[in-house]
Amino acid sequence: xxxNILQVKRILWLAISGCFLLVAIHLLIYFIQPFDVSIGIxxxxxxxxxxxxxxxxxxxxxxxxxxxxxxxxxxxDEKGRSIWSCIAVGxxxxxxxxxxxxxxxxxKTVVPIITIADAFWIAGYVFFTAGFARQFHLLYRSSRHAxxxxxxxxxxxxxxxxxxxxxxxxxxxxxxxxxxxxxxFYCLSDLTLxxxxxxxxxxxxxxxxxxxxxxxxxxxxADCLYIWLYEIGIVVYNxxxxxxxxxxxxxxxxxxxxxxxxxELVPAPADKIxxxxxx
Amino acid sequence: MWHETQFxxxxxxxxxxxxxxxxxxxxxxxxxxxxxxxRRYNELAGRSLVNALGQEITNAARGQGWHIQSAGETVMxxxxxxxxxxxxxxxxxxxxxxxxRIEDVLGPKITNTILRETLTQLDKTSLQILQTYPFxxxxxxxxxxxxxx
Numbered sequence: 001x002x003x004n005i006l007q008v009k010r011i012l013w014l015a016i017s018g019c020f021l022l023v024a025i026h027l028l029i030y031f032i033q034p035f036d037v038s039i040g041i042x043x044x045x046x047x048x049x050x051x052x053x054x055x056x057x058x059x060x061x062x063x064x065x066x067x068x069x070x071x072x073x074x075x076x077d078e079k080g081r082s083i084w085s086c087i088a089v090g091x092x093x094x095x096x097x098x099x100x101x102x103x104x105x106x107x108k109t110v111v112p113i114i115t116i117a118d119a120f121w122i123a124g125y126v127f128f129t130a131g132f133a134r135q136f137h138l139l140y141r142s143s144r145h146a147x148x149x150x151x152x153x154x155x156x157x158x159x160x161x162x163x164x165x166x167x168x169x170x171x172x173x174x175x176x177x178x179x180x181x182x183x184x185f186y187c188l189s190d191l192t193l194x195x196x197x198x199x200x201x202x203x204x205x206x207x208x209x210x211x212x213x214x215x216x217x218x219x220x221x222a223d224c225l226y227i228w229l230y231e232i233g234i235v236v237y238n239x240x241x242x243x244x245x246x247x248x249x250x251x252x253x254x255x256x257x258x259x260x261x262x263x264e265l266v267p268a269p270a271d272k273i274x275x276x277x278x279x
Numbered sequence: 280m281w282h283e284t285q286f287x288x289x290x291x292x293x294x295x296x297x298x299x300x301x302x303x304x305x306x307x308x309x310x311x312x313x314x315x316x317x318r319r320y321n322e323l324a325g326r327s328l329v330n331a332l333g334q335e336i337t338n339a340a341r342g343q344g345w346h347i348q349s350a351g352e353t354v355m356x357x358x359x360x361x362x363x364x365x366x367x368x369x370x371x372x373x374x375x376x377x378x379x380r381i382e383d384v385l386g387p388k389i390t391n392t393i394l395r396e397t398l399t400q401l402d403k404t405s406l407q408i409l410q411t412y413p414f415x416x417x418x419x420x421x422x423x424x425x426x427x428x
Contacts, residue, residue, distance in 0.1 A: 073327055080325045138322060139389075207386030209324065258331035259383050 004261040019242040045106040053102040059241035064091040066248030073255035086131030093124035113179035194220030215247025308405040309370045310354045315397045367412035
């Protein structure tokens, strides 16, 4: 038992230190811009941009790894396995998208409005939807029929919202500004997933299983913010990704080492166990 | 004619009001309720956490010298208590531990919901025995019974 507690402490200490280091590097680069030198002649990107993008990728990779570790804590026949398979795949798709986008960002003078990275982000949403739907079904025991209607309804609202917002903001054909349309779609998709993640957070509130869903909620909101406020948004986005990663890591450690390993880490609340009978 | 050894025969009443019958009902209710709760916990939290819970319940029982074990979704009670009151107290302690640990993972809201669902599925006889010898209670903040210091 003591070994488990030591392991948990060691892993958490390493992870949290790493996260703080990444945030510190990002803030240093963001405010001081010490490497404001162009990477190459065919691009305006600087080494500062390279480092910030790398921080994003590291944060996304950390979250994806932790989601994958959670997945493998479940046996093949367990429902948690299918839920976390979808979520892990979703985050890996987003990590690939970040890598692709970084490639464009540091090699091109002007990053195309729509790139292959968008295909990975959109594919990620599909897998998140599947994972969230499975979690919803498990929690609320909804009928399959009702769940399909709910999912289709939600995404129909996202698409309609995208179309409506686009037409209001652009004024003309949405095809005249596909980048804006895509940003609106991403924002509404993030909000939709964020609302569902918040629902799960509230449902699991007070329990350890709240943590990963709270992390997903925070990332969804941060991503929405990042879409519109790139400069400050990216700091929030990276921090949110790291918070998510820590949330996932805590959940993995809970599954691997059991709740008792955590009970020693935090001050114990009043004992809820009744006293033994007097024989 | 043959000679038979003389015996003394004792006849025990098999009425439902007898303490032996009540004890048996209490065992079945306790194991039945806990198994249903743990089954739902397994669906939501997964096998590794259920195994950890089972280990805790078994260790707690062993610590008190009771022959009560929990493994996976199964709860087995082979303990013979001196009185039914002792039995109910023991169950209260173990059920309280179980619900507290589940609440630590799932949170009070879901834990309470699981408990309510389980209790609504109980038959009339089990409900009566639970009311007579309560080992579970639903509160606002916790799903389990047991005394809180």
